[in-house]
Amino acid sequence: MITIAEHVDVLIVGAGLSGIGAACRLRTRLPGKSFAVLEARDTIGGTWDLFRYPGIRSDSDMFTLGYPFRPWKNPKAIADGPAILSYIRETAMAYDVDKHIRFGHRVVSAAWSSADARWTVEAVCEGTPRTFTCRFLYLCSGYYDYAGGHVVDFPGRAEFSGPVVHPQHWPSDLDYDGKRVVVIGSGATAVTLVPAMAERATHVTMLQRSPTYIVARPGNDALADRIRALLPEGLAHRVVRGKNVVLSTIFYQLMRRLPEKTALLLRKRVAAELPASIPVDPHFVPEYNPWDQRLCLVPDADLFSAMRAGKADIVTEQISRFTADGVLLASGRLLPADVIVTATGLRMVAFGQISLSVDGREISSGDQRVYKGMMFGGIPNLAWCVGYSNNSWTLRADLSSQYVCRLLEHLDRTGRSYCVPDPGMEPSNAELRPVLDLQSGYVRRAAAALPKQGSARPWRMRQNYILDFTDMRLGRIDDGVMRFGRAGDKTRERSGRF
Numbered sequence: 001m002i003t004i005a006e007h008v009d010v011l012i013v014g015a016g017l018s019g020i021g022a023a024c025r026l027r028t029r030l031p032g033k034s035f036a037v038l039e040a041r042d043t044i045g046g047t048w049d050l051f052r053y054p055g056i057r058s059d060s061d062m063f064t065l066g067y068p069f070r071p072w073k074n075p076k077a078i079a080d081g082p083a084i085l086s087y088i089r090e091t092a093m094a095y096d097v098d099k100h101i102r103f104g105h106r107v108v109s110a111a112w113s114s115a116d117a118r119w120t121v122e123a124v125c126e127g128t129p130r131t132f133t134c135r136f137l138y139l140c141s142g143y144y145d146y147a148g149g150h151v152v153d154f155p156g157r158a159e160f161s162g163p164v165v166h167p168q169h170w171p172s173d174l175d176y177d178g179k180r181v182v183v184i185g186s187g188a189t190a191v192t193l194v195p196a197m198a199e200r201a202t203h204v205t206m207l208q209r210s211p212t213y214i215v216a217r218p219g220n221d222a223l224a225d226r227i228r229a230l231l232p233e234g235l236a237h238r239v240v241r242g243k244n245v246v247l248s249t250i251f252y253q254l255m256r257r258l259p260e261k262t263a264l265l266l267r268k269r270v271a272a273e274l275p276a277s278i279p280v281d282p283h284f285v286p287e288y289n290p291w292d293q294r295l296c297l298v299p300d301a302d303l304f305s306a307m308r309a310g311k312a313d314i315v316t317e318q319i320s321r322f323t324a325d326g327v328l329l330a331s332g333r334l335l336p337a338d339v340i341v342t343a344t345g346l347r348m349v350a351f352g353q354i355s356l357s358v359d360g361r362e363i364s365s366g367d368q369r370v371y372k373g374m375m376f377g378g379i380p381n382l383a384w385c386v387g388y389s390n391n392s393w394t395l396r397a398d399l400s401s402q403y404v405c406r407l408l409e410h411l412d413r414t415g416r417s418y419c420v421p422d423p424g425m426e427p428s429n430a431e432l433r434p435v436l437d438l439q440s441g442y443v444r445r446a447a448a449a450l451p452k453q454g455s456a457r458p459w460r461m462r463q464n465y466i467l468d469f470t471d472m473r474l475g476r477i478d479d480g481v482m483r484f485g486r487a488g489d490k491t492r493e494r495s496g497r498f
């Protein structure tokens with residue numbers, strides 16, 4: 001006989017920014033519901049605790065990356081990792097959700113039973129299996145593998161005489177004072193690391209295979225500061241948040257609709273920041289359009305300041321191999337290095353690497369069709385919290401958590417025990433694309449394992465907060481696609497999948 005460690009109405013997986021936000025929403029909106037948060041690690045914070053590399057910071061503003069219900073009070077709009085971590089921890093304590101977290105519990109599988117209308121969730125705690133049951137399973141497990149980032153097997157790696165470090169596993173005792181550093185990568189992590197390491201290193205070279213769009217922005221938001229000085233805290237947070245949503249939506253739409261003009265503008269702005277020794281072409285002229293991949297934000301133009309000070313430079317070339325003394329490029333040039341940082345990206349995963357099954361049928365993540373960007377055709381009472389790729393994560397994560405609350409309220413009101421997007425109404429295979437619509441390497445590498453989206457609502461993952469807000473906060477729950485039932489109901493067989 002299986003011993004059930006705990007039964008709750010809602011089981012949240014993950015105590016990162018999203019899981020804590022979800023728990024706060026549940027606690028305040030549905031105080032009668034029992035819930036627990038299963039967290040594989042021993043601490044709160046997810047991303048903002050895991051990454052410890054120098055300079056770690058957000059690249060979106062904290063008024064929108066923070067929760068709508070908890071004002072961001074720090075003067076810095078673009079915040080460092082420790083400040084974000086404190087904010088998450090303090091929120092968990094303020095909303096009294098910290099005591100609901102079961103640390104050290106890695107969820108490995110979850111099985112739905114239609115007969116009981118409940119999930120049976122298996123977790124491992126200190127090597128011992130523990131079983132939980134719940135009515136609704138909410139995966140706030142992030143989007144990448146915590147075990148390790150994307151590792152490129154550079155030839156000659158073992159020959160290099162110094163340390164080779166991946167930003168996901170930053171050694172706290174890494175000594176790079178007065179050393180020559182090569183940072184391999186062109187994404188947000190590389191552009192953060194280069195100026196931060198340049199403060200102590202002799203010289204830092206950013207070595208990229210291909211360029212990324214980079215935009216400099218003040219780390220402080222002067223207008224937000226004025227608004228915060230004038231208005232009460234909560235109102236100021238809402239106003240600044242609204243302002244940033246509108247501005248970021250306008251900028252994104254402009255870039256997608258006028259890619260050539262905006263690409264030129266971005267290049268011009270970068271060129272104005274660069275020293276004469278570093279030409280904008282090829283280092284800052286990507287082959288794709290703005291927002292085909294995530295735009296990289298450089299707060300206070302710190303990357304360019306380090307370049308102007310002669311502390312950092314950039315090389316755009318293929319790597320031939322590592323040698324004992326550094327990195328040999330395809331052109332034959334040797335980049336001397338004492339330390340190499342491989343900022344080569346994350347390994348994306350779906351559903352927190354949890355094996356899911358519905359009435360004994362195994363669920364393959366790559367075959368699922370996303371409904372409203374958070375649920376899946378034929379999988380009852382389960383949501384996956386995924387943020388925006390073109391805007392602050394929390395904007396979408398919080399809409400998703402509020403939608404879960406609305407669903408639970410609807411079930412209670414109508415006396416039903418489960419809801420499930422009707423797989424019979426899923427989009428055809430011909431229209432499918434991966435759930436994250438970016439051409440970035442980390443998305444392409446994981447495309448087969450990622451759930452798919454269609455081309456029209458509700459099966460399309462929109463990257464537009466304003467449209468999603470109206471849909472998820474105000475739209476009908478009973479939209480003709482979502483089906484509802486009670487434990488033991490004979491389930492619909494429209495597509496043969498559920």
Ligand SMILES: Cc1cc2nc3c(=O)[nH]c(=O)nc-3n(C[C@H](O)[C@H](O)[C@H](O)COP(=O)(O)OP(=O)(O)OC[C@H]3O[C@@H](n4cnc5c(N)ncnc54)[C@H](O)[C@@H]3O)c2cc1C
Pocket residue numbers: 013014015016017018019038039040041044045046047048051057058059060065105106107108140141142143144146189351352353354385387391392393394397
């Ligand atoms: C370096 C870096 C910088 C970023 N900067 C920004 C930014 O500026 N703006 C932005 O919008 N986004 C940014 N992101 C994306 C970022 O991940 C999100 O903003 C946000 O932190 C995600 O929160 P989350 O809680 O959904 O996921 P995570 O922070 O990844 O937390 C997930 C939690 O779930 C736990 N978990 C996972 N699987 C299981 C399991 N099977 N069982 C139990 N527990 C599990 C993990 O241990 C973790 O604690 C950044 C990401 C990285 C890596």
